[in-house]
Amino acid sequence: MNRRDHGFQLLSSGQEAVAVGVCAALSKHDQLLTSGRSIGPALARGLTPASVMAELLGKVAGPNRGRAGRGHMALPSAGFFGAHAVVGGNLTIAAGVALAFHLERRPAVVVCLFGDGACGSGALHETLNLAALWHLPLLFVCDNNRISVSTPSEKALAPSPLSELAKPFGLPAITVDGMDVLAVRQAATELVAGARAGKGAGFLECLSERFSSHSTSTLESRAKEDVAALRSRCPIAALKQTLVVRGDLDEYGLSALEAEVRSAVKYAVNFADASDFPDPEEALFDVL
Amino acid sequence: MIYALTVPTGIEDVEDVRVLEWAKQIGDEFGKGDLLVELETHKALVEIRAGRPAVLRKILCGAGSWQAVGKPLAILSDDTTESLPDSAFDLPGLAVDFEVS
Amino acid sequence: MSFETKSKAERIFFREAIARAVSEEMIRDDRLVLIGQDVGAFGGSYKEFVGLFDRFGPSRVRDTPVAEASMVGLGVGLAAAGMRAIVSVTYMDFLMLGLDPLVNYAAKARFKTAGQITAPLVVKTTSGARGQGVAHSQCIEAWLMAVPGLRVVSPSNPADAYGLMKSAIRSDGPVLYIDHKRLFPIAGELSDQSDAVPIGVAKTSRHGQHVTITAHSYMVRVALEAAERLAATGISSEVIDLRSLSPLDIDAIVKSVARTGALVTLEEGQLTCGIGAEIAYQVRERIDGVRIARVGAKAAPVSSNPILESACLPDAVRLLESVKDVLNTR
Numbered sequence: 001m002n003r004r005d006h007g008f009q010l011l012s013s014g015q016e017a018v019a020v021g022v023c024a025a026l027s028k029h030d031q032l033l034t035s036g037r038s039i040g041p042a043l044a045r046g047l048t049p050a051s052v053m054a055e056l057l058g059k060v061a062g063p064n065r066g067r068a069g070r071g072h073m074a075l076p077s078a079g080f081f082g083a084h085a086v087v088g089g090n091l092t093i094a095a096g097v098a099l100a101f102h103l104e105r106r107p108a109v110v111v112c113l114f115g116d117g118a119c120g121s122g123a124l125h126e127t128l129n130l131a132a133l134w135h136l137p138l139l140f141v142c143d144n145n146r147i148s149v150s151t152p153s154e155k156a157l158a159p160s161p162l163s164e165l166a167k168p169f170g171l172p173a174i175t176v177d178g179m180d181v182l183a184v185r186q187a188a189t190e191l192v193a194g195a196r197a198g199k200g201a202g203f204l205e206c207l208s209e210r211f212s213s214h215s216t217s218t219l220e221s222r223a224k225e226d227v228a229a230l231r232s233r234c235p236i237a238a239l240k241q242t243l244v245v246r247g248d249l250d251e252y253g254l255s256a257l258e259a260e261v262r263s264a265v266k267y268a269v270n271f272a273d274a275s276d277f278p279d280p281e282e283a284l285f286d287v288l
Numbered sequence: 289m290i291y292a293l294t295v296p297t298g299i300e301d302v303e304d305v306r307v308l309e310w311a312k313q314i315g316d317e318f319g320k321g322d323l324l325v326e327l328e329t330h331k332a333l334v335e336i337r338a339g340r341p342a343v344l345r346k347i348l349c350g351a352g353s354w355q356a357v358g359k360p361l362a363i364l365s366d367d368t369t370e371s372l373p374d375s376a377f378d379l380p381g382l383a384v385d386f387e388v389s
Numbered sequence: 390m391s392f393e394t395k396s397k398a399e400r401i402f403f404r405e406a407i408a409r410a411v412s413e414e415m416i417r418d419d420r421l422v423l424i425g426q427d428v429g430a431f432g433g434s435y436k437e438f439v440g441l442f443d444r445f446g447p448s449r450v451r452d453t454p455v456a457e458a459s460m461v462g463l464g465v466g467l468a469a470a471g472m473r474a475i476v477s478v479t480y481m482d483f484l485m486l487g488l489d490p491l492v493n494y495a496a497k498a499r500f501k502t503a504g505q506i507t508a509p510l511v512v513k514t515t516s517g518a519r520g521q522g523v524a525h526s527q528c529i530e531a532w533l534m535a536v537p538g539l540r541v542v543s544p545s546n547p548a549d550a551y552g553l554m555k556s557a558i559r560s561d562g563p564v565l566y567i568d569h570k571r572l573f574p575i576a577g578e579l580s581d582q583s584d585a586v587p588i589g590v591a592k593t594s595r596h597g598q599h600v601t602i603t604a605h606s607y608m609v610r611v612a613l614e615a616a617e618r619l620a621a622t623g624i625s626s627e628v629i630d631l632r633s634l635s636p637l638d639i640d641a642i643v644k645s646v647a648r649t650g651a652l653v654t655l656e657e658g659q660l661t662c663g664i665g666a667e668i669a670y671q672v673r674e675r676i677d678g679v680r681i682a683r684v685g686a687k688a689a690p691v692s693s694n695p696i697l698e699s700a701c702l703p704d705a706v707r708l709l710e711s712v713k714d715v716l717n718t719r
Contacts, residue, residue, distance in 0.1 A: 064501065064505060067501055067502075067503055074502045086489060086493050091462070092459040092463060092466065093462050093466040095462060095466055096462055096465055100470035101470070123459065123462070129454060130453070285500070287538050288537075301574055303576075331404070354400050
C-alpha cells in the first residue's frame with residue numbers, strides 16, 4: 001500500500017513468521033507487548049485488519065480511536081497489551097504486567113517482543129534480572145532481523161547469538177530460524193509452557209530478515225541486490241511450500257486463501273477510509 | 289543539688305523526640321551507666337544513661353509524650369530530701385551518655 | 390441534642406504519617422503493592438515504611454535491586470495490569486533514570502490508548518539538599534509539572550504527607566509524590582479524623598495582608614520562619630502551601646494576591662523554568678499591577694560542602710529580603 005496518507009510506518013514484511021509463530025503459542029489470557037514494529041504482531045494476535053488499518057490511518061474506528069497509531073496500538077481485551085514506540089521501553093512494563101499475573105496467581109503469560117535494536121539497552125538487562133530473580137511468567141522474544149535502522153547488529157552488539165544475553169541470568173534461551181513459522185511456534189510453545197507452569201521466564205531469539213527499510217520514511221542502507229535477494233526467504237512462501245509438500249494444501253486451497261486475504265485487505269482499506277477522523281478537541285481528552 | 293535531665297543536643301539531625309519508656313520510677317536511685325529512659329527520634333532509638341548517680345524525682349515527659357532537643361524531660365537530685373523548684377528552667381543539666389541505634 | 394466527638398490529635402513523625410497512610414491503603418485495597426530499594430525488612434531509606442513488611446509480607450512489600458528504570462517500569466506495568474503500586478525512589482536525583490516508563494508510558498497511557506490502559510501508580514521520591522552532594526540534592530519537581538497526564542504533589546508536614554499519600558494512591562493515574570529530606574526530623578499533629586487531602590488544593594498556612602508567599606515542601610517552613618521575622622517589622626505575610634504542583638491551585642494564589650497586591654514565590658529548585666516562573670506568569674495573566682519576585686536556588690550544583698550548599702540555597706533571610714524589596718518598590 002503506497003498512499004501519501006499512510007503515515008510513518010514500520011512494516012513487518014519478512015518478519016511475519018516471528019509474530020505468527022509466537023502468537024500461535026499463546027492463549028487468549030496471555031498478553032503480548034511489542035515494540036513499534038507492531039502491525040504484524042497485532043494482526044497475528046487477532047486484531048482485525050480493518051481495525052488495525054483504521055488505527056494506522058488515524059481513524060476513530062481503530063482500537064485507540066486513532067490516537068495511538070502503529071507506535072502505541074493496544075487492545076488488552078484481545079491479549080494485545082500493546083506497542084510502545086520507545087526502543088526497549090516496553091520491557092520493564094512487561095515485567096510489571098508479569099508480576100501482576102504472578103501475584104494474582106493467574107495461569108497467564110506475558111510475552112514481550114523486541115528487536116536486536118533493544119539488546120544494547122540497560123532496560124533489557126534490568127528486566128532479565130528481575131524476571132530471573134522473581135521467576136516471572138515472562139517470555140522475552142527477540143525478533144532479530146540483524147539490523148537496527150542502518151546499523152548491522154554485529155556492529156552494535158557484542159554477544160552472539162543474542163540468546164546468550166539471557167544465559168548469565170540462568171534463563172532458558174533458544175535461537176531459532178525466524179523465517180520458519182513452525183520452528184518459531186514450537187520453541188515459543190515450549191517456553192510459554194514453562195512459564196505457565198511456574199518455571200519462570202525464558203528468552204527466544206528468532207533470526208529474521210527485514211524485507212524493507214527500517215520504516216516507510218527511512219532510506220534503505222543495504223545494497224539493493226542484497227535486499228532483493230532476501231525475498232527468496234519469504235516465510236509465507238516457505239510455509240506454503242511446506243504445506244503443499246505435506247499435502248495439507250492444494251492449489252484450490254491456496255487460491256481460496258489468497259482470495260480471502262485480498263478480500264480482507266480490500267475490506268480493511270475501505271473500512272478505514274470510510275471511518276471518521278477524530279474531532280480535533282479529542283486532542284485534549286483522557287489526558288489526566 | 290537538683291538537676292534537669294534534658295534531651296541531648298548531640299544527636300545528629302534531630303528536632304523533636306518521643307519518649308518511649310522510662311526505665312526508672314520516681315524515687316528510684318540510680319548509678320552511673322544505668323539506663324534512665326529510651327527516646328525515639330525520626331530515624332533511631334536513643335538510650336539515655338546516667339553520667340553520675342542521682343535520684344529520679346519528677347518526670348516531666350511521660351511515655352508517649354514529645355520533647356524538643358535541649359529541653360527538660362525530668363528533674364533529679366543527689367538525694368531525696370532536697371525540695372524541688374517549680375520549674376526545670378535554669379537547672380544544671382545532668383551529665384548523661386547516650387547511645388543511638 | 391448533638392453528639393460531637395472531639396477529634397483526638399496525635400503527634401507523630403513525618404515518616405510515621407507516610408507509613409500510616411500506606412498501611413491503611415494496603416488494608417483497604419489488597420491490590421496495592423510497594424516496591425523499591427530497602428522498603429522491606431529495612432523499613433524504608435527514611436524509615437517511612439516501618440511495619441509494612443511485617444504486616445503485609447514480602448510479596449506486597451518488595452525490595453528491588455538498584456535499577457530505577459525497571460523499578461518504575463515494574464510499578465507502571467503492575468498498575469496497567471490492574472493492580473496498584475507505590476514505587477519508592479530514594480533520591481529525586483535518581484528519578485531521572487526512571488523517567489522513560491513514567492513520562493513516556495504512564496503519563497500517556499490513558500490518552501494514547503483512549504482509555505484501554507491506565508496506570509494508577511504513585512512514584513514516591515525524596516528531594517532536597519542536606520549535605521549529600523551534587524547528585525543527591527536536587528529539587529526537580531518543576532520539570533515534572535509540565536508533563537501532561539502526570540499529577541505532582543508535595544507535602545510540607547505530617548498531616549499532608551498522610552492525606553496526600555492517600556489521595557495519590559487512590560488516584561486513577563500516575564502521581565509523583567515528592568517529600569524532602571529535611572522534613573523527616575519534624576513531628577506534627579494527625580487527628581483521628583484525618584483523611585485524604587484532595588489533589589489540586591493549596592492551603593493557607595498563615596494569613597496576612599501585605600504580601601503573599603507561595604511555597605511547597607520544606608520551603609513552607611522557611612516561609613513561615615521568614616513570616617514570623619517579618620511580622621516583628623510590621624509586615625504581615627500570607628503563606629500559601631501549594632501541596633499540589635500539578636494541578637496547581639492557581640485560584641487560591643490569585644485570590645490571595647488580589648488582596649495583598651504582592652507576591653513572592655519560594656522554591657528550593659531552580660528559578661529558570663521553575664515553579665515561581667509559572668506561578669508569576671499565571672498570576673500576571675489574571676491580575677494587573679502586582680509586584681512579583683521569585684526566590685530559589687542559585688544556578689549551580691549543590692555541593693555536600695556545608696559552606697557551598699548554604700550559599701546556594703534559599704533561606705528565611707533571603708526570602709525576607711526579597712519581600713522587603715518587593716514591598717519597597719510599591
